[in-house]
Amino acid sequence: MSDSNQSPRRLQVGPFNRVEGDLDIRLEVAVQDGHNRVVSAHVNSTLFRGFEQILVGKPAMDALVYTPRICGICSVAQSVACARALADASGIQPTANGLLAQNLLLANESLTDLLTHFYLFFMPDLARPVYAGRDWYAPVQQRFQAVKGAASQQVLPARASFLHLMGLMAGHWPHTLALQPGGSSKPVTKQERLRLISLLADFRRFLEQILFGDDLDAINELTSIQALENWQQQDDWQSSDLRRFLMLSQQLQFDQLGRATDWLMSVGNYPSTQPLNNGPQVDSGVWVPRAGVQPLDIAAIHEDVSHSWVEDSGSPLHPAQGQTHVSLHSSEKPGAYSWCKAPRLNGRVVETGALARAVVSQRPLATELMQQQGATVHSRMLAKLLELAWTLPRMQQWARDLQPGDTFCDHSSLRKDGEGVGLIEAARGSLGHWIKLKNGKISHYQIIAPTTWNFSPRDQQGQPGALEQALVGAPVLDGEQDPIAVQHIVRSFDPCMVCTVH
Amino acid sequence: MSKANLLWLQSGGCGGCSMSLLNAESPNLIATLENAGINLLWHPSLSEQTGTEVQQLLEQILADEIPLDLLCIEGSMLRGPAGTGRFHLLGGTGIAMIEWVRQLAAKARYTLAIGTCAAFGGISSSSDNITDATGLQFEGELRGGLLGSDYVSRNDMPVINVAGCPTHPDWVTETLMQLVLDQPQRADFDAFSRPRLYTDQLVHHGCNRNEYYEYKASAEQPGDLGCMMEHMGCLGTQAHADCNTRLWNGNGSCTRAGHACINCTAPEFEEPRQSFVVTPKIAGIPVGLPTDMPKAWFVALASLSKAATPERLRENARSEQLIYPPTLHKKNHK
Numbered sequence: 001m002s003d004s005n006q007s008p009r010r011l012q013v014g015p016f017n018r019v020e021g022d023l024d025i026r027l028e029v030a031v032q033d034g035h036n037r038v039v040s041a042h043v044n045s046t047l048f049r050g051f052e053q054i055l056v057g058k059p060a061m062d063a064l065v066y067t068p069r070i071c072g073i074c075s076v077a078q079s080v081a082c083a084r085a086l087a088d089a090s091g092i093q094p095t096a097n098g099l100l101a102q103n104l105l106l107a108n109e110s111l112t113d114l115l116t117h118f119y120l121f122f123m124p125d126l127a128r129p130v131y132a133g134r135d136w137y138a139p140v141q142q143r144f145q146a147v148k149g150a151a152s153q154q155v156l157p158a159r160a161s162f163l164h165l166m167g168l169m170a171g172h173w174p175h176t177l178a179l180q181p182g183g184s185s186k187p188v189t190k191q192e193r194l195r196l197i198s199l200l201a202d203f204r205r206f207l208e209q210i211l212f213g214d215d216l217d218a219i220n221e222l223t224s225i226q227a228l229e230n231w232q233q234q235d236d237w238q239s240s241d242l243r244r245f246l247m248l249s250q251q252l253q254f255d256q257l258g259r260a261t262d263w264l265m266s267v268g269n270y271p272s273t274q275p276l277n278n279g280p281q282v283d284s285g286v287w288v289p290r291a292g293v294q295p296l297d298i299a300a301i302h303e304d305v306s307h308s309w310v311e312d313s314g315s316p317l318h319p320a321q322g323q324t325h326v327s328l329h330s331s332e333k334p335g336a337y338s339w340c341k342a343p344r345l346n347g348r349v350v351e352t353g354a355l356a357r358a359v360v361s362q363r364p365l366a367t368e369l370m371q372q373q374g375a376t377v378h379s380r381m382l383a384k385l386l387e388l389a390w391t392l393p394r395m396q397q398w399a400r401d402l403q404p405g406d407t408f409c410d411h412s413s414l415r416k417d418g419e420g421v422g423l424i425e426a427a428r429g430s431l432g433h434w435i436k437l438k439n440g441k442i443s444h445y446q447i448i449a450p451t452t453w454n455f456s457p458r459d460q461q462g463q464p465g466a467l468e469q470a471l472v473g474a475p476v477l478d479g480e481q482d483p484i485a486v487q488h489i490v491r492s493f494d495p496c497m498v499c500t501v502h
Numbered sequence: 503m504s505k506a507n508l509l510w511l512q513s514g515g516c517g518g519c520s521m522s523l524l525n526a527e528s529p530n531l532i533a534t535l536e537n538a539g540i541n542l543l544w545h546p547s548l549s550e551q552t553g554t555e556v557q558q559l560l561e562q563i564l565a566d567e568i569p570l571d572l573l574c575i576e577g578s579m580l581r582g583p584a585g586t587g588r589f590h591l592l593g594g595t596g597i598a599m600i601e602w603v604r605q606l607a608a609k610a611r612y613t614l615a616i617g618t619c620a621a622f623g624g625i626s627s628s629s630d631n632i633t634d635a636t637g638l639q640f641e642g643e644l645r646g647g648l649l650g651s652d653y654v655s656r657n658d659m660p661v662i663n664v665a666g667c668p669t670h671p672d673w674v675t676e677t678l679m680q681l682v683l684d685q686p687q688r689a690d691f692d693a694f695s696r697p698r699l700y701t702d703q704l705v706h707h708g709c710n711r712n713e714y715y716e717y718k719a720s721a722e723q724p725g726d727l728g729c730m731m732e733h734m735g736c737l738g739t740q741a742h743a744d745c746n747t748r749l750w751n752g753n754g755s756c757t758r759a760g761h762a763c764i765n766c767t768a769p770e771f772e773e774p775r776q777s778f779v780v781t782p783k784i785a786g787i788p789v790g791l792p793t794d795m796p797k798a799w800f801v802a803l804a805s806l807s808k809a810a811t812p813e814r815l816r817e818n819a820r821s822e823q824l825i826y827p828p829t830l831h832k833k834n835h836k
Binding site: 012013014015016017018020021022023024044046047048049050053054055056057058059061062064065066069070071072073075116120121124127128145146147152153156157159160161163164165166167168169170171172173174175176177178180184185186187309326327328331339404405407408409411481482487498 | 776
């Protein structure tokens with residue numbers, strides 16, 4: 001409630017950059033407890049392209065050309081979800097090498113995204129002039145300033161070298177056609193496997209020396225908040241970028257910023273190959289406040305379009321039945337303010353991403369953070385960094401497990417008719433593709449991307465989406481047109497707007 | 503010498519050309535721009551400024567307060583629904599992106615379409631093209647597009663189409679360098695206004711499946727080692743790009759990764775005749791011959807070379823793994 005007599009001030013923030021794609025946020029700001037705060041937010045995904053319509057009528061295998069092009073930053077994630085949906089529709093199991101290749105490619109993209117997000121999208125906000133009076137400002141600006149900062153000169157070459165995995169295993173990134181329902185079209189040779197092992201070790205060295213300032217094994221052994229704090233104090237705050245983040249996060253109270261519903265979802269990721277398909281290495285489930293991790297019921301997902309510029313379909317539909325019809329008429333729909341639909345799980349607003357994966361997989365530090373502070377700018381960002389440390393040693397193992405000489409692809413033909421679903425975790429969270437095939441062609445295609453969950457508009461019940469809730473309470477400084485706290489909160493989700501609407 | 507100002511905007515695309523651009527190596531992207539004397543006014547993924555700061559920058563360009571040397575547009579221009587451009591209103595402005603691009607293009611010394619979407623419409627214009635997507639100055643193979651066929655930038659050049667889905671980082675950076683450092687003429691660009699820096703070659707050039715091609719020893723399934731032209735839809739012999747001599751992400755290319763070249767630098771690549779991954783044929787002969795090859799000679803040579811295919815190539819072509827390495831020749835010392 002506003003304790004001022006003035007009506008709320010309205011701010012329109014956009015174009016919102018250092019997110020993938022374009023974003024526009026409408027904020028109502030009012031005085032609360034003597035401070036200007038956001039009292040309501042409307043998040044508008046401003047771009048519509050229509051992939052779900054483009055795909056209908058296309059030959060089934062051609063989906064593998066179109067779907068990666070939904071997104072230039074989650075391209076392989078879209079390919080893997082599509083390949084899984086096609087495989088599911090046809091009862092195809094990837095070979096062991098095929099699964100390892102898919103895991104390696106997906107992890108290569110995800111870790112690249114986490115790294116790019118931290119250094120190029122999130123941290124430059126801490127180098128903004130708004131913080132110029134802080135005693136830590138000079139070195140932070142020198143390191144993280146957009147384009148000019150010293151970190152980008154280290155990160156860009158490391159990122160490009162890490163992506164040589166794509167050159168070896170997928171031809172290029174983004175937009176490879178190597179991912180197949182039965183595995184991969186690129187059999188890795190003996191010499192290429194050795195090169196993979198070498199380049200992964202090289203990226204590990206970068207993470208250890210520059211990002212973490214310690215062995216990844218030591219980082220992965222930090223299983224409580226206390227252990228993390230002890231580790232942090234063992235060295236100067238400028239000894240690594242993780243320590244820099246931890247210090248800045250404390251200074252700016254990121255643990256009190258950007259809390260949404262605290263319901264978290266993961267659909268699971270990285271199928272095991274030993275033995276084949278023995279459950280995923282990242283778990284599927286839902287974190288429910290106070291109740292803990294519960295099973296995830298995919299059938300309970302529905303997409304609400306009451307506030308989207310999409311033709312109404314009556315009640316919210318499960319994506320296996322979902323529709324996406326747009327027109328001049330729908331673009332003028334009363335009450336609508338975004339091209340994004342509003343997916344809900346049993347009617348609930350849930351959040352998805354690296355924090356959700358860690359919490360649902362019951363990693364102790366993430367669980368303790370969730371119990372102590374919930375999903376905040378701090379816990380979201382920390383979970384992303386810790387996922388880099390968690391995943392890279394697994395990639396090294398997958399590369400060693402590759403068996404040159406064995407097949408990388410099951411070549412069983414697709415069924416002409418069928419339906420399937422592909423569920424994976426992209427860097428930003430849960431991604432689902434729902435497909436139907438009729439006479440060898442695609443008759444139905446629906447996609448729910450991670451940011452569709454996180455940045456959804458309101459639903460029929462008037463429930464704001466996760467970001468819309470997370471922004472409420474954000475402080476607005478005097479004279480701010482593009483509030484810095486809002487920028488931290490938005491970017492803590494690592495949104496991908498081109499995936500959101502597709 | 504004053505620096506050349508570069509503004510980069512994204513619309514109806516995936517952002518993949520920007521992500522690919524970040525893969526620039528030796529030197530990295532930021533160093534490459536600096537070395538060429540290019541000042542990044544604003545890029546959506548890289549720059550600090552957001553919201554009102556960006557709006558002010560755009561207004562200053564339109565008011566001729568800041569010179570705009572290089573305008574890079576990534577993504578298709580979405581004209582729908584019904585000509586309103588509402589499928590993409592630039593965030594914070596409530597104004598259609600196509601309107602911003604029209605106005606900014608009038609101020610630019612050079613206007614560049616980055617990627618096949620911005621150049622020709624691309625993937626976003628597939629199927630029924632419900633968003634009415636188009637390129638900046640081409641709609642598929644037809645001149646026109648958003649800006650019209652008569653458009654020229656302030657340096658009297660049509661839109662430069664750095665096509666590709668995605669673009670190789672070097673295609674973008676070398677084109678930018680050429681514009682800043684040299685004085686390129688229209689003859690430096692091909693009939694689709696693509697930089698001849700990289701479109702004077704075919705993807706076929708340098709393909710490491712060339713020995714299989716010579717003998718028409720063909721792959722039949724994804725991952726097979728043979729030539730992918732006969733069965734797998736590969737358009738490398740027709741596609742204008744230097745992918746197999748330049749290579750991607752270190753050592754990669756589509757054909758090296760066991761999948762077809764889909765000719766992504768070409769207008770209308772997004773709607774293949776049949777499927778991307780199946781070669782259309784008439785009477786068993788692939789439709790779409792290698793570039794500059796007379797049909798009768800191709801058919802004659804193909805049947806001759808098929809008859810002459812060594813067993814090594816015939817068997818290896820249909821295998822993921824090398825079955826027969828090339829025979830080792832020894833000098834015959836008696």
